[in-house]
Amino acid sequence: MVWNLFRLLVVVALGFLFGKLASKLKMPAVLGFLIAGMALGPHAANLLTQDILDAPSYERLISVLECGMGLMLGTEMVWKRMRSYGIQVLIITLTESLGTFVVVSTAFCAIFYLTGVPVFLGLIFGGIALATAPAPALSIVTEYHTDGPVTRTLIPLAVLDDVAAIVVFLGVMSVVLKQTAGGDIPASLIVLVVVFPILIGLAVGLPISALLRRTENQKGNAALVLLGILAAAGLTMAANTYCMPFPILNFMLTGMVYSAVFSNRIPEQQLDQIMTLCTPMIGGCFTLIILNLGAPLDYHLILDAGLFTAIYILTRAIGKIGGAAIGARISGAPTTVQKYLGLTLMPHSGVSLVLTGIAISSLTGSFSQYGDIVRGTIAAAAVINEVIAVFLARKGFHLAGELEAAKPIPEQPAAGESLHPI
Secondary structure, eight states: OHHHHHHHHHHHHHHHHHHHHHHHTTSOHHHHHHHHHHHHSTTTTOSSOHHHHHOHHHHHHHHHHHHHHHHHHHTTOOHHHHTTTHHHHHHHHHHHHHHHHHHHHHHHHHHHHHHTSOTHHHHHHHHHHTOOOHHHHHHHHHHHTOOSHHHHHHHHHHHHHHHHHHHHHHHHHHHHHHHHTSOOOOHHHHHHHHHHHHHHHHHHHHHHHHHHTTOOOHHHHHHHHHHHHHHHHHHHHHHHHHTOSSOOOOHHHHHHHHHHHHHTTSOHHHHHHHHHHHHHHHHHHHHHHHHHHHTTOOTTHHHHOOHHHHHHHHHHHHHHHHHHHHHHHHTTOOHHHHHHGGGGGOOOTTHHHHHHHHHHHHOOGGGGGGHHHHHHHHHHHHHHHHHHHHHHHHHHHHHTTOOOTTOOOOSSOOTTOOSSOO
16 A cells, blocks of 8 residues: 555656656646656556556545546636626537537448448447546646636536536437347436536535635635535545446536535635635646546557547547537637637547446447447547647647747746636
């Protein structure tokens, strides 16, 4: 246990060094973190071993950090700031997520029909393709202090996109299970995926906000907010364990709802002071989460990538970029959002790998042979796409005019300065 903890600390320290090196080379630090995860993970140096990745204590740590990332998201969802573009975010989320599902599913259903593979497998690819890994793009937001319509739209959309992905995926799995095992996923499960994080966020956020309004002690308030994160993450873990057939609840959604509750119930000046103290913790969350995204990725798969992988990456990009552009246009979003938001939605590992595991486990009996098609395609796409996606996300912010060229965000913002001024 102690040895594994030491190895994990060494990995985090090396991850910071990789990030600093990437910044020196005028590349996003997040790319350094991703490469460090792959280089130090079980498929390369094996400093971050598979045993560590599979350990329940490590999985719980990552869940808490994902909930902590919700602080960045929820504290920007102050109603006074959001009311002018909140409906836009919902419309764009629907068009880019459903658009991705339609494009990817249609392409693979056609391919599988022509090659004699069960057509419903195409729906699995479409369901997995919806998922976006928000950490890489949001890490660029914090590193370069981006601000503008694209950034403001991306922040709430980052979590809503993953929620939409999980809901659609569960619907797809209802169809798949009928084909493979004669089973079904109850509609109540799909509802609970959304309802549980919201209820937990409210249950923790309301009493925490009441306590925050009673004191002006900055350090005490920051500590209280972090205790709330632990409570919210703990309740979500319990719901995942005892109320769900498999752990699929979104911890970032819980953290976002929790922090959005107290953010809208305390003065903005107090909120800025709290976030000034919490910013270093958020940076730490990003680092370890992105290392965790990179660790399971096997760089050898780049050499084994085939036609299915190329089609998957291309059709997913068409769905994300095209769907975001359509939704932005329908909702009257600014031109920069219409043109460049889709580029920030390319990161894909994380939730997609979890959904892949669930899909493969459903392919039983005579259908088990098709699990390798799903596993190989998604795993290879995750490796290739993740590296490309970081550059595309940064380019999207640059083209939108929201990237402060070669000027990383200070690690310690001045007192009273918001993490993401909106």
